[in-house]
Amino acid sequence: MARNKYDIDETLQSEFNFSHLKRLGSYIKPYRKDIFITILLLTISSGLGMLAPRILMVIMDDYIPNGNIKAIAVVSILLLLIYFIVSVIMKMKITLTARMGQNIIHQIRSDIFGHLQKLPFSYYDDKPHGKIQVRVVNYVNSLSDLLSNGIVNTVTELFSLVFIVAFMLSINVRLTLVCLTGLPLLMAVIFTIKKKQRVAWQRMSNKQSNLNAYIAESINGIRVTQSFTREQENIEIFNTLSNDYRSAWMRAVKLNFLLWPAINNISTWTMAAVLFLGITWLDGGLEGITIGVLVAMTGYIGRFWQPITTMANFYNSLLNAVSYLERIFETIDEPVLVKDAPDAIEMPPIVGEVKFKDVTFSYEDDVPVLNGISFTAKVGDTIAIVGPTGAGKTTIINLISRFYNLDSGELTIDGIDINKVKIASLRKQxxxxxxxxxxxxxxxxxxxxxxxxxxxxxxxxxxxxxxxxxxxxxxxxxxxxxxxxxxxxxxxxxxxxxxxxxxxxxxxPKILILDEATSSIDTETEILLQEGLSRLLKGRTSFIIAHRLSTIKNSTCIMYVDKGLIQEMGNHEELLAKKGYYYELYMSQYKFLEKS
Ligand SMILES: Nc1ncnc2c1ncn2[C@@H]1O[C@H](COP(=O)(O)OP(=O)(O)OP(=O)(O)O)[C@@H](O)[C@H]1O
CATH class of the missing domain: 3.40.50.300 (P-loop containing nucleotide triphosphate hydrolases)
Known part of the structure; x- marks a missing residue:
């Protein structure tokens, strides 16, 4: 994976990826019963709501002209009852959908976090931590509305639309057809802005991710920032990133809001057309057109565009969600490069012999860090690793715990290749x-x-x-x-x-690894600690990286590592006598201490 930074956008996926939605569907599947009940309730509620214009039509065309007060009273009570049932159903819907949405979100979040726990160091080496965090928290949250309301509302509105069109057709076919002419127009608008909208949402999610990465980095580095009085520069970088996010957000929202004026205009035109033609036909005495029909039709046309607006909103949320889903599933699918082999065995209780056989390793292709390391640490040995900065000391010890995979060679503990054992059983010891x-x-x-x-x-x-x-x-x-x-x-x-x-x-543990662990302890504490440390090391095979050579003088073996190779190996006295790299290092520290 390419290394990413806070100001580098992650690559955009060019095509609308249905597979992400299909996958989201698998999270929704366990709730199909809840969804079915909610949609059923909402359909009943919407069907009941649909009766109102029709009842109004009967009142206007029949009960009022005939002065049928009793019927008007009965129908009014019926209307009240309908609205009461509708409000009870709405409350049930809110509870059901909120619960379902939050459960799904919890599941996705726990899958992504669970997977992050398994990903190797190399994943975290390449990605700003803020960009990982934003996926677990913000991106998953952004699906909330889609999951809790979007799906249920849209399906229900689809049913409503069918009801509305059925009612309209039952009242007057001609006027219904006039109303439906607005739909192709709307489709044309949606088709024109679709791609732009999707790219805009993706860009927005990238900018949000960049901003988050920078915030996380700045908080982690606040001490260095303040020590070097870099606050102003940080604020400027932050403002630039925040501005990018704001612009990306504004563009996405602007494109998003293009749909509403379009729907409003189209609905106004169709309403005007229905009224104009309706009144003309009423004037001309066309059969089936009455005042009541026109009143009912205008009522239904007002409602006709409501489900269309909801579906357009859903479509927008879907485009938005896809840009987030891309990142969420990318994380869940991130290959676990360091993992148990299918036939991995439990690591037996470790005795403590560690053997490197011609081990080579690189973090990045073509940049070798270890070039063929071979040595054996016998049970209970204390191996000190010294050498210049960047020599590969930490890398050697990281390989013992299998935080990375070797490029070639073999690393065994008690004669067992560490690739063949379960990682957890190894690290636990x-x-x-x-x-x-x-x-x-x-x-x-x-x-x-x-x-x-x-x-x-x-x-x-x-x-x-x-x-x-x-x-x-x-x-x-x-x-x-x-x-x-x-x-x-x-x-x-x-x-x-x-x-x-x-x-x-x-x-x-039977194997102990200390990386620079004693470098920050003052001389007084260090003296105190020596005793404790020797107790800690007793009976264990230990690897110590320490720049302060006084800490490692008593080690069984000292390895001088440079350029990814063991240049020298032996105990303190042997290496001093050799007058090689270690001797130089020791003398330079000794002289420095004398001077200071
Ligand atoms: N995660 C990483 N990704 C890419 N390169 C890395 C990574 N970690 C270390 N390196 C490189 O590998 C080389 C060896 O690094 P390593 O940390 O093992 O050195 P070291 O001897 O422990 O240094 P120091 O004494 O400064 O801690 C260095 O050149 C370093 O730049």
Whole structure:
């Protein structure tokens, strides 16, 4: 997938894609009983409503001229009853359709979110997170009206239209035909603006997505923005994107609103034509044309255009929905590139031997990042990975958890190819501490327990004590019950890392991965942590990426990685004696520390 950015529109699909609507139909299918009941109720209500002009015709042509007061009273009560039944049905319809619409939306949203949970890192590498979020929240919401009211109203209005035309035909065929001449005109208008409307809705959804992506990016980067006083530039970028969205929205809405004037005009012309011809024919004494017929016909013509307007609205919502559905289904269909093989087995309890055999890997085609990595970490080994920035250190450890697929080569744990085991069974047995120790919103206790949901409070506290996190936690206002916000901004970076240490310890993994995990801990904390860390590492195979070499001096093996290859390998003393890359690195840090 091509990498996307907040100011790059996602590609527009050129053709109206019916398959999306068909697929939406599969979400609607379970509610067909509700839809049927609602449509039936609405059809009854609309049929009852249709009787009014007809009753009026009888009153005008028969009861009033004959002074039949009793009949007028009976019919008036009948009308009242009809309107009461109609209002009860309307209330039932609102409840049924709202429930159905929200249920469908919930289902689509949960499918899209469920799928997002399975998508590999590579998907998130290529897409601004705001553009993903807008799909789950806004796009799905935008289907709400279509699902709750659109479908039911349109089908009902279609029935109404049939009723209306039937009533009109029963009153006067000629005048009905005059009224129907407006329809081809309307079709011509719809056909002319159809494509423009669809493209306009698609563009609008793209601009909305761009704006969302930028908002998410700006919020995430607000600290950097304020540090570099880039607020004004950000506001300008935001205004440009917001303006694009506004213009796209205005264009879509303008095209949308073209239909109403068209319908209004056509309905006025047909009404004028019916009245003109009707009065002319009445004057000429044409059989079947009376004042009552003209009054009833004008009543029906007024109603005739109502369902047409509803259907035109539905059509607009449909075009709008298709532009959203495209994105929603694209996400649900996004291939899960890192997934279990069909015959994948459960990873047996890990002992801890990790073997890379000539592993090559690239994030992007033709840009190799690892060029043939081979090494073996024996059970309980602590392997430190060092090297210049961008050398491929994080990539190596990401492959152990199978966050990406290898291009070639083999990676085995306890002799089992990791491609052949279920990913969840593999990751469950690993402890990973990434560069940014992620803190979730909730209490400190919850955050540590994330490593093992079954752990008791005592076990959580024990883990925190082991990694020396306990002292700072008990000093917080509510101790372990202190609420922290998402990303843990109220904690220092070092404190966040200590929490993630405790979390990893609680998970009790056989393989432990620490990416830069100790880089932000001050010297005092680091000394405290060394003891905890050595307990954490005991009996586990560990991989540590640390720029601060003091942390890894005691590792079983240190690998110096550069240009996607292991350039040197050995323990601290061996590598120093070799006077190669590691020696240079160590000496430069040592000199730097001496100077400072
Ligand atoms: N998601 C990604 N998509 C494309 N390229 C990537 C991605 N992540 C890393 N790279 C590239 O792969 C190379 C290795 O990156 P990696 O993160 O493994 O380096 P590193 O040795 O861990 O660096 P550092 O010490 O700075 O963390 C770099 O050139 C980097 O630009």
């Amino acid at each position: 690993m402890g990973v501490m990434l560069q940014d120790s992620f803190i979730f919103s909730g209490t400190i206790m919850d955050n540590i327990r994330y490593g093992n949901m079954e752990a008791t409070d005592e076990q959580v506290i024990e883990a925190a004590k082991t990694v020396r996190a306990h002292d700072f936690i008990v000093n917080l206002e509510n101790g372990y019950e202190t609420e922290v916000n998402e990303r843990g901004t109220r904690l220092s970076v070092g404190q966040r890392q200590l929490i993630s240490f405790a979390r990893a310890l609680l998970a009790d």
